[in-house]
Amino acid sequence: MGRIDELFKKKNKNVLNVYCTAGFPALDSTLEVMKALQENGADMIELGIPYSDPLADGDVIQASGNVALKNGMTVATLFEQLKGFRKLIHTPVLLMGYVNPILQYGFEKFCFDAASAGVDGLILPDLPIFEFENEYGIILQKYGLDFVFLITPETSQDRIQKLDELSSGFLYAVSSSSTTGKDKNLAAQSLYFKKLQAMTLKNPLLVGFGIKDKASFTYASGFANGAIIGTAFIKALEKTNDIHKSTKDFLDGILR
Numbered sequence: 479m480g481r482i483d484e485l486f487k488k489k490n491k492n493v494l495n496v497y498c499t500a501g502f503p504a505l506d507s508t509l510e511v512m513k514a515l516q517e518n519g520a521d522m523i524e525l526g527i528p529y530s531d532p533l534a535d536g537d538v539i540q541a542s543g544n545v546a547l548k549n550g551m552t553v554a555t556l557f558e559q560l561k562g563f564r565k566l567i568h569t570p571v572l573l574m575g576y577v578n579p580i581l582q583y584g585f586e587k588f589c590f591d592a593a594s595a596g597v598d599g600l601i602l603p604d605l606p607i608f609e610f611e612n613e614y615g616i617i618l619q620k621y622g623l624d625f626v627f628l629i630t631p632e633t634s635q636d637r638i639q640k641l642d643e644l645s646s647g648f649l650y651a652v653s654s655s656s657t658t659g660k661d662k663n664l665a666a667q668s669l670y671f672k673k674l675q676a677m678t679l680k681n682p683l684l685v686g687f688g689i690k691d692k693a694s695f696t697y698a699s700g701f702a703n704g705a706i707i708g709t710a711f712i713k714a715l716e717k718t719n720d721i722h723k724s725t726k727d728f729l730d731g732i733l734r
Contacts, residue, residue: 481570481598482624482647485521486682486703493704494695494732495522495684496711497574499542500559501551502528503715508559509566511715514725516569519733523567524601524706527553527575538709542716553583557591564596572626572647574601585614589621599624599647610644626650631670635677642679649681651702653688664688664697671701692732707732 485493498511508525515523526535528543528551535543563571573592580588580602592600600623605614610625618625624647629638631654642649651674653667674683685698686706698705711728718724 485570490703492699493521495524495706496520497524497708499526499546500556501546501549502542505549510721512567514722516567518726518729522570524572524574529576529579538712542712553579560595570598572599572601573597577602577604586617589617593621593623601626603628628652642681645681648684651683651685653685664694675701695732
């Protein structure tokens, strides 16, 4: 049983997954941010690989990615930073990115390096089902990596069931069909959340996009096993001189 499965076995409600951008706010702050998240209550870490054309990311996360790229973050640099990180970080960690830079690096090499470092899984929003089923899924399985698909309010019930069947770790329920960081009226999506709640899903469900504070985290978690916070945390890191304190203050506001 992998770390993600173990987490949901021990805790199946109010699971907090926090997104951070590798190489942000400084090139060498990746592990510092991850350690601060672990120490202050994050149950899971979604580590974003900066990319110049991130389709699902809003302005704040795009800007953090641009900073990270200017700082010199690359896929190879990230894996250098992650060597031995499991001596410090015991929390489940997923890499979130886009297919293009991973294909440039080499998909199997990427999976090998991720698994060797101790990464638990991947989220690649632009990887199509067909390619996953016919080429990449078997490679992910070979290296023991979970793969998380995203669903939206527009995803049909049949497709939700298909994506749930193909996913492992959890299923990522996007709260609305827009980019990250946009103000969302989560209550307006209650029918969508209730539909998911009523389905017999194989995987735990986490809600993302528009989760920014205690109220939205609590609301989303009422329909799912937990929620994902990204943009609001990146904002908390933008102007900080003390990553640990800013992370503690932010997570205290969500969890306390």
